[in-house]
Amino acid sequence: MKFAPVSNNRRRAGYTLAETLAALLFLAIVIPAVVEALHVASRAGTASIRRAVAARIAERMLTEATLYTNSSATQSGTQVEGTVDYRWTVTRENWVQSSLPLLTAEVRFLTQGQESSVRFSTLGHPVDAIAGSSSSSSSSTATR
Numbered sequence: 001m002k003f004a005p006v007s008n009n010r011r012r013a014g015y016t017l018a019e020t021l022a023a024l025l026f027l028a029i030v031i032p033a034v035v036e037a038l039h040v041a042s043r044a045g046t047a048s049i050r051r052a053v054a055a056r057i058a059e060r061m062l063t064e065a066t067l068y069t070n071s072s073a074t075q076s077g078t079q080v081e082g083t084v085d086y087r088w089t090v091t092r093e094n095w096v097q098s099s100l101p102l103l104t105a106e107v108r109f110l111t112q113g114q115e116s117s118v119r120f121s122t123l124g125h126p127v128d129a130i131a132g133s134s135s136s137s138s139s140s141t142a143t144r
Contacts, residue, residue: 047111053081054107054118057088062105062120065090084109092124099126 015023057079065075076089088107095102101124108117 043112047116050084050109050111051116051118053084054086054109054116055120057081057086058105058107058118058120061088061090061107062103062122065092065103065105066122066124095123100124 061075074089074091076087079086079088086107086109088105090103090105092101092103094100102121103124104119104121106117106119108115110116
């Protein structure tokens, strides 16, 4: 049985030390960049979720102030969602026309160690119409 002689000119299968070191260097650069990008994306997602929750709270408080409140006082409170405190304030001030109140709901919250806020505004019911409807209904019940 004869064996074929091994040729020194023929390259053996496998990676050289230089190729392996180059691949390791590439991974050492790419992996931290990818991890940092995932971390930034996660923080942006958390901020977006908190902003959406704050918008929902502001919308609800503004709706309640529009429907149920006709005082000129500022209302405020805190709502806890999960581990986050959302501090809300609803203010009522005169708009261009004094009979139309401008209602503004602002919700403040912490995200990434910084205070952020969401603010919604709308025009409320005319103050005279609310006062007139309540006085007319009370006078009509008194005459019955």
